[in-house]
Every structure is written in structure tokens, then in C-alpha cells.
Amino acid sequence: MSLPSASHALVLALVERAWALEGHSVAELSRALGEAELPAGVHTKGKLGELVERALGAHGGPGATVDFPSLGVELKTIPVDRALRPRESTFVCAFRVEEADRAEWQRSWVREKLQRVLFVPVIGARAGASATERRFGRALLWSPTPAQDRALAHDFDDIVGLVGAGRIEELDARLGRYLQMRPKARDGSARTVAYGDDGERLGTVPRGFYLRASFTGALLRDPAALP
Amino acid sequence: MSPASERGGEPRAIEILPEALADQIAAGEVVERPASVIKELCENAVDAGASRVDVEITSGGVLAAIVSDDGSGMGARDLALCVQRHATSKIRAIDDLMRIGTFGFRGEALASIASVSRTRITSRRRDEAAGHTILVEGGVPGAIAPSGAPPGTRVEVRELFYNVPARRKFLKALATESAHVSEAVEAVALASPSISVTLTRDGRKVRELLRAPSREARVVDLLGDEELSHARGERGPLRVEAWLSKPSRARSGAGSLRILVNDRLVKDRALARAVAQAYGGALDPGRYPIGVVYVDLPPELVDVNVHPQKSEVRFAEARAAQDALYRIVEASLREGAQAAPSAERRAPYVGRSELGARTRPGPNEASELATPRPPAVWSGSGELAAPRSALADAGPASAELDARARALAEKLRAPLSPVAQSYPVQEPLARVELPRDAARSFGALRFVAELRSCYLVAESEEALVLLDRHAASERALYEALSLAHRAGPVPMRASILPELVELGPEAVARIDARHAWLLELGLDLRPAGAAQIAVHALPELVAHRASPRAIVVELARILGSLGETQLEAEASRVHAELACAGAIAEGERLPADEARTIVEALSGLELRRAGPLHKRLVLEWTSFRELEHRAGRR
Numbered sequence: 094m095s096l097p098s099a100s101h102a103l104v105l106a107l108v109e110r111a112w113a114l115e116g117h118s119v120a121e122l123s124r125a126l127g128e129a130e131l132p133a134g135v136h137t138k139g140k141l142g143e144l145v146e147r148a149l150g151a152h153g154g155p156g157a158t159v160d161f162p163s164l165g166v167e168l169k170t171i172p173v174d175r176a177l178r179p180r181e182s183t184f185v186c187a188f189r190v191e192e193a194d195r196a197e198w199q200r201s202w203v204r205e206k207l208q209r210v211l212f213v214p215v216i217g218a219r220a221g222a223s224a225t226e227r228r229f230g231r232a233l234l235w236s237p238t239p240a241q242d243r244a245l246a247h248d249f250d251d252i253v254g255l256v257g258a259g260r261i262e263e264l265d266a267r268l269g270r271y272l273q274m275r276p277k278a279r280d281g282s283a284r285t286v287a288y289g290d291d292g293e294r295l296g297t298v299p300r301g302f303y304l305r306a307s308f309t310g311a312l313l314r315d316p317a318a319l320p
Numbered sequence: 321m322s323p324a325s326e327r328g329g330e331p332r333a334i335e336i337l338p339e340a341l342a343d344q345i346a347a348g349e350v351v352e353r354p355a356s357v358i359k360e361l362c363e364n365a366v367d368a369g370a371s372r373v374d375v376e377i378t379s380g381g382v383l384a385a386i387v388s389d390d391g392s393g394m395g396a397r398d399l400a401l402c403v404q405r406h407a408t409s410k411i412r413a414i415d416d417l418m419r420i421g422t423f424g425f426r427g428e429a430l431a432s433i434a435s436v437s438r439t440r441i442t443s444r445r446r447d448e449a450a451g452h453t454i455l456v457e458g459g460v461p462g463a464i465a466p467s468g469a470p471p472g473t474r475v476e477v478r479e480l481f482y483n484v485p486a487r488r489k490f491l492k493a494l495a496t497e498s499a500h501v502s503e504a505v506e507a508v509a510l511a512s513p514s515i516s517v518t519l520t521r522d523g524r525k526v527r528e529l530l531r532a533p534s535r536e537a538r539v540v541d542l543l544g545d546e547e548l549s550h551a552r553g554e555r556g557p558l559r560v561e562a563w564l565s566k567p568s569r570a571r572s573g574a575g576s577l578r579i580l581v582n583d584r585l586v587k588d589r590a591l592a593r594a595v596a597q598a599y600g601g602a603l604d605p606g607r608y609p610i611g612v613v614y615v616d617l618p619p620e621l622v623d624v625n626v627h628p629q630k631s632e633v634r635f636a637e638a639r640a641a642q643d644a645l646y647r648i649v650e651a652s653l654r655e656g657a658q659a660a661p662s663a664e665r666r667a668p669y670v671g672r673s674e675l676g677a678r679t680r681p682g683p684n685e686a687s688e689l690a691t692p693r694p695p696a697v698w699s700g701s702g703e704l705a706a707p708r709s710a711l712a713d714a715g716p717a718s719a720e721l722d723a724r725a726r727a728l729a730e731k732l733r734a735p736l737s738p739v740a741q742s743y744p745v746q747e748p749l750a751r752v753e754l755p756r757d758a759a760r761s762f763g764a765l766r767f768v769a770e771l772r773s774c775y776l777v778a779e780s781e782e783a784l785v786l787l788d789r790h791a792a793s794e795r796a797l798y799e800a801l802s803l804a805h806r807a808g809p810v811p812m813r814a815s816i817l818p819e820l821v822e823l824g825p826e827a828v829a830r831i832d833a834r835h836a837w838l839l840e841l842g843l844d845l846r847p848a849g850a851a852q853i854a855v856h857a858l859p860e861l862v863a864h865r866a867s868p869r870a871i872v873v874e875l876a877r878i879l880g881s882l883g884e885t886q887l888e889a890e891a892s893r894v895h896a897e898l899a900c901a902g903a904i905a906e907g908e909r910l911p912a913d914e915a916r917t918i919v920e921a922l923s924g925l926e927l928r929r930a931g932p933l934h935k936r937l938v939l940e941w942t943s944f945r946e947l948e949h950r951a952g953r954r
Contacts, residue, residue: 113731117724124725125732148732194492199826199880225721239873243824247524250495257496258503262571263610289573291587296572 104164104209104234110149111213111232119215119224122148141227142170145213159206166209166234171309173214173230179310180217182303187277190287190300194257198246201253203272203302207245210235214313230313238317241271248272259290261297271308277301340459343435344484350432353491354381354480355500357437360429361475362508362517365389368473371531372516375505378825378850379522380497382480382488390472393445396452396464402441403434403456430475435459436487437480443473458483502527506542507585510578510612513538522824523851539563539612546610551652555644557617562649564595564611567602576610581622583614586633591615594642598649615645762927762941767919773907775939778919784947786940787919789910790903795937796921798899800861801842805891810842813863818846818854821869825850827876834879841894845872862902871901 114122119141123130126147145151151160151168160168172180186206188196198204214230237245248269255264256274266275276298287297311318351357358375365373368391378384394402433439434456444451451469455462481488491497498521509517509529519527532538539548540563548563564577574592578585596608603609623634635641762780769777776787804810823831831838832847842859855868874897878890904910927938 110732113728117728118721120721121725121728124721125729127729194496196495197493198495239877246824247522250498250521251526253493254495254497254499254502257493258499259573260499260575262573263576290575291573293573 114229115231119227179306185302187301198249261287355504357385359504361387368392374518376520380494385477388474394443438478440476442469444469446471511583549656551649553648558644559616560648562613564609570607574608577608579613581615594646765923767916783943791937794899794903796918801895811860812857813860814857818856819868821853821872830879866901
């Protein structure tokens with residue numbers, strides 16, 4: 094991704110702003126943003142993400158662009174336990190399975206999204222923790238090291254290659270060391286088109302790329318980790 | 321019949337096609353993609369009695385597809401003949417065709433492959449002391465040369481379709497081509513369990529199947545995660561052995577059901593349907609089990625010479641073959657079901673998206689994570705916690721919360737850095753342009769002092785300026801590199817022992833393609849093999865500090881994001897990277913005269929608070945007028 098040089102300073106400023114969240118609770122952030130009451134649904138990751146986006150001034154959409162387009166920074170709120178272990182894998186982006194046979198890592202949307210990620214950990218003791226209990230940890234700005242990029246490329250090739258070769262039905266969440274592909278849809282009835290090994294059309298659930306929790310957890314401890 | 325004429329044009333005389341062109345056309349039938357190359361080469365290796373076959377591909381097999389075996393090898397004469405069409409050791413007369421016991425026989429595979437690539441074949445017979453090698457480019461064979469080699473044959477097929485760009489266009493993404501190669505290698509492994517097979521992709525070993533004592537062992541090696549039931553039987557001359565998954569693991573399409581007829585992987589819908597039908601009502605129409613089916617019958621009862629890639633076969637009695645297969649599988653499944661009605665069923669794999677409602681995670685998935693995955697992730701509907709009222713969240717300690725919230729709001733609004741100082745905070749950060757007035761020239765600068773190996777103090781006619789040492793050094797280098805580039809060849813320092821940097825083959829190719837341009841920038845980088853760059857020289861200005869590795873890796877990244885036309889404009893990005901790599905690091909000792917040079921180099925420049933890449937350059941400045949004012953002198 095090309096970054097105008099001036100953006101680097103802005104990226105640093107963004108990181109500093111994210112660091113300001115450290116130690117504050119979700120409720121405090123909500124109040125700081127002028128909300129009289131917690132927005133409905135702030136318990137969920139999506140709403141929480143929106144709150145953080147507002148605090149940091151993100152305005153990219155969920156699909157079409159990264160959260161800070163001019164800085165090339167993608168924002169990821171990541172729920173963790175007290176030991177900074179992520180509680181779940183991190184959604185990166187949706188993938189158009191019907192285009193798998195033309196998809197290359199170097200030009201892929203998932204790679205673009207992962208070029209520069211600002212992880213904002215949210216520490217919640219348990220799944221049902223209230224907004225006052227859930228606190229922000231120290232944000233981390235991460236870009237893949239060349240070795241990480243290679244490892245992610247291998248995962249991408251394994252996964253997308255299988256889909257491109259018409260074997261989407263063999264795909265499962267265990268494939269991929271760091272990156273995995275899983276269903277990503279509003280509900281189980283959503284369908285998209287994929288192609289079988291003879292080019293026949295198959296109905297299948299829409300898929301998306303996720304970073305494994307073991308990988309993001311390791312990143313939070315060491316940005317160059319290859320667990 | 322008249323000779324073909326171009327529509328509306330003069331009739332053309334009929335001519336015999338030149339041999340090379342005929343080969344290329346024929347190649348279209350045999351060589352469709354890298355996977356077909358691998359298939360043909362592996363089958364040759366098996367036919368040569370190999371006990372080990374190593375497959376290596378680069379960039380989906382398009383840049384390189386290499387198959388090495390430890391088979392019988394070829395002498396010089398055979399080597400010369402093997403790249404010619406219809407050269408084969410496998411049949412002698414038409415009657416032999418009816419009793420094919422080998423994979424290949426048409427004698428066209430190598431010639432076809434060699435006609436559309438740069439192919440090098442190195443081979444040594446077991447009974448000979450040395451081997452021979454031949455290079456065939458676009459079907460034109462070179463001379464045979466003696467060559468050191470282990471017994472066996474190594475075929476390197478590089479730049480597939482380099483001379484047939486039209487075919488290259490039909491290739492899919494490299495990942496897809498890689499996956500097809502994996503399939504081809506798996507087919508060879510299934511057909512020949514007693515052979516060790518490895519697959520290395522872009523330098524990474526992705527499959528290693530050690531020689532297996534039986535078909536069953538090989539199938540388990542390949543489909544080890546699958547719970548399989550075994551079917552076996554004979555009907556007349558036809559023998560069937562199959563390992564098949566439970567109906568609950570069935571998939572749409574027959575892609576995961578591999579059928580081998582006389583150890584040849586075939587695509588035969590009728591046979592696949594026969595297997596599916598044997599499951600009775602347990603499978604919905606269009607769904608097939610995962611598994612492997614071996615069908616063995618005397619060679620004279622099946623014609624494999626139907627398709628150039630031999631992926632289709634014709635049975636002397638197709639109906640009988642399908643019927644036999646159906647009956648054998650059906651009987652075995654029925655017996656199996658009776659024998660172990662309550663066999664414990666393993667948890668289904670998660671994320672295997674079978675159609676229907678089974679898209680939720682199963683128990684296995686949850687165990688991968690510290691805590692069970694909430695369904696919210698799958699449905700996207702957000703069910704992490706039961707709804708609670710906002711007021712309950714605000715809690716009793718509302719006053720304290722308010723205080724902390726105010727503090728946070730203050731922090732979020734506060735100037736975050738000198739760069740951000742003039743941001744209107746309510747505006748989203750990213751929309752704000754860098755303040756124009758942040759850049760200024762201080763005129764001539766003079767070095768005063770160095771502080772804590774981190775900062776430089778400088779003075780101009782009017783002001784006292786505090787600079788970040790690394791950023792200053794970076795900026796000075798950047799300016800010097802730009803100037804040197806504009807002025808002519810950038811002085812370079814050559815390395816006596818070039819450092820080797822490992823990169824992806826694509827990155828190596830990109831750097832290689834821009835060798836001349838990079839030379840202008842003071843970088844002499846040359847490929848050393850497919851996946852390494854040798855750093856022969858760096859710009860004199862940065863050579864003593866910069867890590868060649870860091871520079872090359874960063875450069876590969878920059879080049880990867882550039883179009884051909886952007887080069888000119890992007891020289892500055894390369895300069896910036898070089899400057900960053902060559903700048904003095906924090907804590908490093910800086911000789912006073914170098915510090916002086918750095919500060920003076922910044923004289924007269926518009927100094928933004930940011931350096932070309934990052935780091936704040938001007939940390940503080942105060943005019944002498946201001947100082948005098950504070951000191952009460954004015």
C-alpha cells in the first residue's frame with residue numbers, strides 16, 4: 094500500500110489517541126463522547142467497534158475500504174481476557190468465493206486490510222461483563238513482517254486455491270495456520286454461488302476471512318510473532 | 321473439397337504444419353495447466369520404477385514445475401529421443417495398446433511439454449557412472465551434455481506457455497493452479513502407495529507421503545481426519561476396494577470422491593453416481609461421499625486411449641461395471657451398518673459448510689478457543705451478552721464515571737503531537753490535512769550540541785532549534801540522495817561479498833526487471849537463483865549504516881505496489897526508504913563532524929515537523945527575539 098509520507102506522522106498521532114483509551118471503561122468512553130446513556134447494544138462487538146471508531150475518527154465502511162482510508166489503517170476492536178488472550182477470532186473481510194480462481198494474495202482485499210491494523214483490546218472478565226467492567230487495553234499498531242506476510246500468503250493460497258479448484262466443499266475452519274475462512278452471513282439461510290470441480294454451480298454460504306485467536310493473541314504480545 | 325480459404329480472400333494452399341507448430345497444437349490437448357505437466361511427469365516417474373518422487377513448484381507451477389525421481393533413468397540416446405513426439409518405451413505394437421500396464425504410452429507428453437516451455441531433463445541410468453542433460457526451449461532441443469546427477473531423472477519445466485501467450489491467459493490464479501497441482505500429486509500418491517511422494521510449493525514442503533504398505537494406509541494418510549468405512553468385493557473380472565465417508569459428511573458434487581480405474585484417476589460421472597446410489601436414501605440427489613474407490617479389471621476390458629490426458633476411460637461393458645460397483649459398495653455399507661450400529665460418531669468438523677442449517681460451529685471448534693465461541697460471530701447478529709439496560713451499566717458510581725469520562729474526553733481532544741496540534745478535534749482525524757504552516761525554513765543552520773545521543777541542538781540567525789537526531793540524519797540523507805540522483809549516477813559502494821536476501825520469486829523478478837532503474841538510484845541488485853537477491857552495491861551515502869536486507873525487503877514491497885508508469889514519481893519513495901535505513905540509530909555514537917554535516921545539510925530547507933518517512937524532525941524552536949523577551953532584555 095502506498096502511503097504519502099505525511100501520513101506516517103498522522104498514523105503516530107492516531108496511535109497516541111488510541112493509547113489514550115487505555116485503562117478507561119467502555120462506559121467512560123461512551124460518556125466522553127457525549128452520550129447521556131450507553132447506546133443500545135454496546136455489549137456487542139459491533140457496537141463497541143463503532144464507539145471506538147467514533148473516538149478515533151474513523152470513517153471507512155465495513156467492506157469497501159479500510160477504517161482510515163487516507164492512513165491505510167484498519168481498526169480492530171478485539172475482546173480479550175485478563176491475560177490478553179483473545180476470546181474469539183477476528184473477522185477481516187468477506188470473500189467472494191465465485192472469484193476464487195482469479196484471486197491472488199498480492200492483490201487481495203484481505204492483504205490490503207491487513208497491511209496496517211490498529212488493534213484495540215477490550216478486556217472483559219467474562220462474556221456478559223457490563224460496560225463499566227470492560228476496559229480498554231493498550232492499542233497496538235501492527236503491520237505484517239515479511240515472514241508473517243509469507244505465512245499469511247501460504248494460508249491464503251491453501252484456502253483460496255481449494256475454493257478456486259472447485260473444492261469449496263472440502264474447506265473447513267481448520268485449514269490455515271493464521272488465516273482461516275469461515276461462514277460469514279447474517280444467518281444460516283444466506284446463500285452465494287460457488288463452482289464445483291466441473292464448473293457446476295453450487296449454492297454455498299457466504300464466507301469471510303478471520304485471523305485465528307491464537308495468532309492475534311500472539312501479536313498482542315509480540316507484533317512479529319509467528320506462533 | 322477445396323483448400324480452406326480465408327473468408328473473402330485468396331484460397332490458400334494446403335500445407336503440412338511445421339513440426340514445432342504441430343507440437344504446440346498437440347500440447348494444448350495434453351498440457352492444459354501446470355497440474356497436467358506434473359501429472360505427466362509423475363506418471364513417467366512411476367513408470368520408470370521410482371520409489372520416490374519429489375515435486376517442486378514455484379508460482380503455481382507456472383514459473384517452475386520440477387519432478388525428480390530415483391527411477392531407472394535414461395542414457396544419452398533415450399534422452400535425445402524422449403523429447404520427440406511418439407517416442408515411447410512403453411508400447412511397440414497396436415496389440416500392446418490393449419494391454420496397457422503403464423500410465424503413459426502415447427509418447428507425446430514430454431514433447432508436448434517441451435514445446436511450450438523451457439525444459440531441462442537431467443537423467444542418469446543406474447548402471448552408468450555419469451548422467452546427461454538436455455535443454456529444450458520451445459520444442460527446440462539443444463545438444464546433449466554430460467552432467468553429474470544421481471540415478472534417476474529430473475525434469476525441470478520452466479516458464480510454461482512462455483511462447484504461447486494465448487494459453488497463458490487461460491491460467492487461473494496461482495493459488496488455484498497450486499491447488500490443482502496438489503490434486504495431481506495426490507492422485508499419483510493414491511495410485512502408487514508404495515512410492516514416497518513429496519510436494520514443495522514456493523520453497524515450503526506442503527505434502528510428504530512416505531511409502532505406504534497398502535492402499536488403505538495411503539488413503540488414511542491422505543484422508544486421515546475422515547471416518548471411513550471400507551468396502552470390498554469382486555464381481556466377475558471386476559474388483560472394487562473403497563474407503564468412503566459417512567453420509568452425513570457428503571458434499572455437493574463428486575469432487576471429493578476419487579475414483580481410480582486400474583490406478584488411473586478418472587472422472588466418470590456414472591461410476592460416481594453408482595457409489596452415491598449405493599447409499600440409498602441416505603444421500604440427497606447431487607451429493608456424494610468423500611472417499612477413494614479403486615476399480616481394478618483386466619486391461620483389455622477398459623480402453624484408456626480415449627482422452628489425451630487419460631482422465632476418461634471407456635469400459636467394454638460400462639453398465640456391467642457400474643452395476644458391479646453399486647452392488648459391492650451397497651453390500652459393504654449395509655454389512656457395516658449392521659455390524660456397528662451404535663459405533664460412536666465423532667463430532668463433525670466445524671466450518672465444513674454443508675448446505676442446510678449445519679453452519680454453526682460444532683464442539684471441536686469451541687475447543688480451539690479459550691472459551692466457547694458465542695454464536696454472534698457466525699450470525700453477525702450480535703449476541704455476546706444478554707441485553708441489559710444502559711442505566712444499569714452507568715451504575716451507582718455515576719459521579720466517578722463522569723469524572724473519568726471527562727478526563728478521557730480531555731485526552732481525546734488534547735493535542736496528541738506537534739503534528740496534530742492544530743487539528744480541530746471534533747473533525748475525524750483522518751480527514752484533516754497536515755497543517756501547511758508546519759513547514760518552515762530557518763535559513764542557515766549551525767550545529768551547537770548533541771544531547772543524550774538522541775537530539776541535536778542547532779541555531780540559525782533568528783532561532784534556537786531542537787531536532788530529533790534520527791529524523792535529521794534521515795532528512796539530510798534523503799536530500800543528498802535526491803540531489804545525487806538528479807545530478808547523475810549516484811555514487812555507489814560495491815560489496816566484496818554481496819549479501820544474499822531471500823525473497824519470493826515474484827519479488828525477485830520485479831527487482832530484476834527494474835535493474836537499470838535501480839542502478840540509477842545507486843542500487844546494484846541482481847537475482848541469485850529464483851528466490852534470492854544479491855546486493856552488489858548500495859549508494860555510498862547509506863552503505864555504511866544501512867542493512868541491505870532491510871532495504872531489499874522494503875524495496876520489494878514498494879515495487880510490488882507500483883505500476884510501470886509510476887516509477888519516475890516513486891524514486892522519492894525509494895530515496896525515503898534508503899534514507900531511513902541509512903540514518904543514524906538511537907543511541908549510536910555520532911562523530912561531531914558528521915553531526916555538523918547533518919545540521920548544515922538542513923540549512924535553507926523547508927523543515928516540516930515530520931521527516932520524510934516518520935519521526936518528528938523539529939521538536940522545539942524558539943526565536944531569539946522571544947528568548948530576549950522572556951529574559952526581560954526587551
